[in-house]
Amino acid sequence: MNHFSYENLFGFSAALLTTIAFLPQLFKTWQTKSAEDVSLIMLILFITGLICWIIYGLKIHSIPILIANIITFIFNFSILILKTTYRKSMKQ
């Protein structure tokens, strides 16, 4: 357990919080069936950034970067799909 330093505690908390943060957003979007106020450009830029993080994680063989960003990608991609679906059904 010598890897578990004071610094790493903040690093792990940071990675955990900035990853699970999108779960309540996903739940809210699914529950209210609306994501009008969520910026589409934000989602596209953020998801593209997450793909870059995943490639970076693969290239430098970093499991924490990979895990955190794959989970964040799944949450944000789901929010994007819900947003696009609800927008389409509103227009009909």
Add this chain to the structure above:
Amino acid sequence: MNHFSYENLFGFSAALLTTIAFLPQLFKTWQTKSAEDVSLIMLILFITGLICWIIYGLKIHSIPILIANIITFIFNFSILILKTTYRKSMKQ
């Protein structure tokens, strides 16, 4: 320029994209004066996570982690302030 490898290109693009992604969200919230669909719990968890990243960046003396997370913190804290302000003015 020997630090500028193929891996780092993805790393820098990733950091840039996941940082500037929140600028269109901030602009949209300011323009529409509404952030009802943006989850408050997401903002709180994400901002707490960013504070942990900043502390981690300070502890391990990482300038890229510090810069990226301070900028992301400013954008998200501004979105939180706008969301709270617009919610209050709606209730009045």
